[in-house]
Structure formats: structure tokens, C-alpha cells
Amino acid sequence: MNIIDLFSGGGGLAEGFKQQGYNILCHVEMDKDACDTLKTREAYYHLKDKGNLDTYKLYLNGDLTKEEFYCNIPEYFLSKVLNYQISQNELPNIMKNMGKIIDGSKIDGIIGGPPCQAYSTIGRSRNEKIKEKDERVYLYKYYSLFLEEYDPTFFIFENVKGLLSYKDIHNEKLLPKILKEFQSKGYNVYYKLINSVDYGIPQKRERLFIFGMKNDSNIDAQTFFEKLLVYQESSINLGELFYDLPSMEAGQEINKYSQNIPVQFVTDNLRRHEGMLSQNISRPHNERDKIIYKLVVKAKNDGENLKYNELPSNLKTHKNEKHFLDRFKSLRENDQSHTLVAHISKDGHYYIHPDLKQNRSITVREAARIQTFPDDYYFENSRTAAFKQIGNAVPVYLSNKIAKAIKDILLDREE
Template identity: 70%
Template sequence: MNIIDLFSGGGGLTEGFRQQGYNIMCHVEMDKNACDTLKTREAYYYLKEKKQLAIYASYLSGEISKVDFYRCIPAKYISKVLNYQISQNEFPNIINDINNLVGNKQVDGIIGGPPCQAYSTIGRARNNQIKGTDERVYLYKYYSLFLEEYTPNFFIFENVKGLLSYKDIFDEELLPKIIEEFESKGYDVYYKLLNSAEYGVPQKRERLFIFGIKKNLDINARAFFEKLLDYREAYISINDLFFDLPEVNAGETKNDYSKNTPVPFVKKNLRCSNKYLTLNTSRPNNRRDKMIYELVVKAKNSGKRLKYNELPNFLKTHKNEEYFLDRFKCLNENECSHTVVAHISKDGHYYIHPSLRQNRSITVREAARIQTFPDNYYFESNRTSAFKQIGNAVPVYLANKIAKTIRNMFYF
């Protein structure tokens, strides 16, 4: 089935659909680095099909530049990635570019979710002051225009849990208006809050998914979520997820696997071969951070969560001991991860590695594994951008199951 991918980000949702055999006709994304990530992934799949992955390996190892790497790929694959901010001014240009890519082919599905910051409960008081002028609040209207333009058989719209309670400038709940908007385009629509951990993703991550299917098809939207329940499974622990990765100190990069045998989940879904461990880079941390991390890990091991006001005075940098006391958090090696969010691009204090020997925050690759990106998935073009893309993504393993459920609804 042919898919248009909107608000693509780093491509977690797209990757899950591609793994299930969908044809990604184009991506629309405003962030330049994320676009380069998508182009690199398009290049990977082209080279894989042509049995020329040695070129991909040469790029990852730094033997050839990005420019030379892209020159090895036919332009029609790279041009599938459209670098646009979806807006009123750009909408006609986006449609024109998509039409040039799609041609006369049927668009079977549209997937994606607009930026979530506007709906998030974090910073809501601040966002309430600008909701009248914040275009992100109403990006769903452009999503609706894409539905009207291409009339796909289905769509998947993903966003944060906060959308359930978000109120617009009229102090009215926005979600019912979004549902009504999509229904007006001829779709049966249903929504549900999904926790990735219930579907085998090693991360507790709740996100809202809206599924729509054409009303003239003999399938209802609620059935999608009912069928998706068949793919629930237990998650693996952080210890198992990281078991075959090397030990890394703060500020180090180690792109060689350890001698430990990967657990079956990792071997099947994440570690595609022994060749492609990249971005296993940890942030450098100062002496103070390391001392705090050590205290946080020790507290975690004793079953306690260490708060900021409980730190020794010489480790504190400000006098605010009433708010935001949970600034430091360690992963539980015997459980799955807490939610990875885009703030990880700013610092790693909320994602401290559980190993006292390593005493650091998690690497880019470890964060990507928590989001179930394969190890051969490369994020452009720097550590900060990679963390941001990972934190904003839909977990690939969940996306795969969503794609599989939809495919089975159409092709029994």
C-alpha cells in the first residue's frame, strides 16, 4: 500500500510501516537534520535492494562524505523527502511536489502527527498564553486538507496524551473538534491511548492514536484497536536491551559490540548484523554531574528516588528546593525505561545509565534502542539533533504492529 508520511520527524512511524512492506511515496518534514536522516534511510533501503550495502557501510565509517554518499543514490529516492514547514503559504507548494512524486498512483494511507508541544501538559500554563497565535495548535486542519486532497483509505494521527484534555481559545475541548473535522472528510474515526510497553516496547510511553478509515469500506475504526490488542506482548528489561553493547564512559564513543550474546528480541529486531553499531556516544559530564549520578544510581539500587533537595549542599547549584525536584532519574535495569522525550537533547540527567561502573547518561544508540530503532538506523547530523529526533519518534516496534494490523484489515 502507498503511504504519504506527514510531520515525519526522524522516521519511527515510517520505519515500522516500511518493515511491513508499505511503499513510502514521500515524507514531509520541516527539520533539516531529520530530513537528512530520512534521506539516509531511503538510501539504505535502495542499497539493500540492490545488494550494495557496502556503500552504506563506507558512509557510516566515514570513508565517503554525505554528498558523495547521496550521489550513489538515484535522485528520485532522495527527492521523496520534502523539507517544508506545513503552513498556509507552503501548502500549495507541498501539494505540487507530492503530486509530482505520486503521479497517478492511489494513495492508500496517510500517517504522521503534528508537533506535540502545543498540546503537552508540560508548560501548559505558558502555552495557554499563546494558543491564539500558535499555529501548531491547528495543524490538524492541514492534515484534514491532505485527507481531502488524496482521499486515502485510512490514516493514523499520533500525538501526546495531553490532547485528551487540551482546550482551545474558546475554552472548549479540542479533540472532539479534531474528530469532527476528520469525520467530515468521509471517515469513520476512533481514538485510543496506547502504552508502548504493552506491545513489547521496552519503554512506558503513552501516546494518543487516532485511526480513520473510509466510511464506504466495510470496516469500522474501532475494529483497528480491537485487532491491535492481539499483538500485545511483554517487554524486555533495560539490562537485556543493553546486554550486548559495550561499556562506555562519559564522553566516549564505542561502536564495537561487546562479546555478550544479544537476547532474542534484540537479535531479531534491533541488531541486524555485527557491522552497524553507530552513534554509541555518551555525553561528557563534569565532576559534579558524575558525583550526582553516582548518588542517584546508589539510591535507585536501594529502592529510593533521590530528589534535588536531598543532595548534599555542595552539589546544589541553586536555592529552589520546592519545585522540579525530580531532575535526576536513573533507568531501572530490571524494568523497561520511562518515557524518552525530546528534552534528552538538552541534557541526560533524566536518563542516567544504571551501571555505577559507567557513571554517565545513556548514549544516542541506547536511546534509539529504547525507541526500538534498528542499530543500522543512522540519525543525522549531530548528537543533539539525534537525541531530539529519537525523543519525538513513535517507537518502531509499535509502529510495525500498527502497520501489520492495518494491512491485515485490508488483506485478510
């Protein structure tokens, strides 16, 4: 089935669909770093299909520059990634270039989720002041235009939980208006809040999913969520998730697995090609942060979250001891992660590694594993850019199940 991937980010949603055999014809993404990641992933799949992953391995190992690596890839695969901000000004260019790529092919589905900061409950009071001019609030209308243009059989629209309560400039809830917009394009729609941890992802992450089916498909959109329930499963914990990764210190990069035998989930879904561990790089930390990290991990092991105002006075750098007191947060080995967000690109204080001996925040690869990206997935162009892409992504293992559930309902119709 042919898919258009809008607001692609680093490709978490698209990756799950690719794993299920869908054909992603085109990605549209405004962030240059994320576009480079998408191109590299397209290159990976091309080389995998050709049985030539040795070239990809050379790139991961730093033996080829990006330019040299891309020279091995036909332009068609790289040109599937369109680096545009979806906006009124750019829409003609997007449609023109997309038309060349699609070249009359039937579009079966559209997937994607617009940037969510406008709807997020975090910083909502700050965003309230710019709501009237904030174009991000109404990006769903552009999504709707693509539905109108390409008339896919189904679509998946993903966003933050805050959309459930978000009110527009008229002080009216926006979600019913979004649903009405999609219905006006000939779709029956249904939405549901999904927690990733219920689907085998080692992370507690609630996100809103809107699913739509063409009215003439004779499939109720609610059926999709009923099918998805079949794929619920318990998740491994972080101790198991990280078990085969090397022990390391702050500031180190070690792209070599430990001698520990990975658990089955890691073998089946994350560690699919030996010798393809990359970006297992941790941030350097100053001595003050390292001392704080140890205190936070010890408290977490005792079942407590150490608040900023509870730190020894010589470790405090802020006078504000009334707000944002959970500035430091440790993960737990015997539990799943709290929600991974893009702020991890700023610092690692909220994602401290649970192993006291390592005394650091998590690496890029550990963050990617929490989001269930395979170890062979490479994020361009810097550590900061990688963390941002990972934090914004849909967990790949969840996307895989979404793609599977869609196939299920379409196959049921054919029978």
C-alpha cells in the first residue's frame, strides 16, 4: 500500500509502516536534520533490498562521509524526502514536487502528526498569548487538504494528550472542529488516547490518535482501535532493555555490545544486525551534576523523587525553590521509562541512567531504544539533533502494530 508521510520528524511513525511492508512514497518535514535522517533511512532500505548493507556499515563506522555514502544511492530514494514547512506559502511547491514523486500512483493512506507544542499542556499559559498568530494550532487544516487532494482510503493523525482539552481563540474545544474537518472530506473518524506501555513499549507515553476511513469503504473507524487491542502486551523494563549495552561513563562513546545476552524483545526488534550499534554516546557532565545524579538515583532506588529544594545548598544554582522542583529525574531498572520528550536535546537531567556506577544521563542509543528504534537506525546530524528527533517520535514498535491493525481491517473487508 502506498503511503504519504506528513510532518515526518525523524521517521518513527514511517518506520513501523515500512516494517509492515507499506510503501512510503513521500515524506514531508520542515527540519533539515530530520530530513537527513529520513534520507539515510531510505538509503538503508535501498541497500538492504540490494543485499549491500556493508556500505551502510561503512557509513555508520565513519569510513564514508555522508556525501560519499549518498553517492551509492539512486537519486529517486533521496528525493522522496521533501524539506518544506507545510504552510500556505509552501503548499504549491510541496504539491508540485509531491506530484512528480507520486506520478499518478493511488494513495492508500496518509500518516503523520503536526508539531504538538501548541496543544501541549506544558507551557500552555505562555502559548495562550500567541494563540491568535500561532499557525501550528491550525496545521490540521493543511492535513485535511492532503486528504482532499489524494483521497486515501485511511489516515492516521497523531498528537499530544493536551489536544483533548485545548481551546482555540474562540475559547471552544478544538478537537471536535478537527474531527468535523476530517468528516467533511468524506471520512468517518474515531479517536482514542493510547498509552505506549500497554503495547510492549518500555515507556509510559500517552498520545492521542485519530483514525479515519473513507465513508465508501464500509469500515467503521472504531474497528481499527478494536483490532489494535489485540496487539496489547506487557513491556520489558529498562534493566532488560539496556542489558546488552556497554557500561560507560559520562562523555564516552562506546559502539560495541557488552557480553551480556540480550533479552528476546531486543533480539527480535532492536538488535537485528550485528555490528550496527551506533550513536551510543553520552553527554559529558560537570562535577556538580554528577554529585546530584548520584543523590537522585539513590533516592529513586528508595522509591522517592528527590526535589530540587531538597538538594544540599552547595549544589543549588537557582534561587527558585517553588516551581519546577522535579528538575532531576532518574529512570528505574525494574520499571519502564517516563515519557521521553524533545527537551532531552537541551540536557539529560530528566533521564538519569539507573545504574549508580555509570553516573550519567542516557545515551542517544538508549533514548532510541526507549522509543523502540532499531539499533541500525541512524539519526543525523548531531547529538542534540538526534535527541530532539527521538524525543518527538512515535515509538516504532507501536507504529508497527498500528500498521498491522490497519492491514487487519482491510483484509477483513476483502474476505
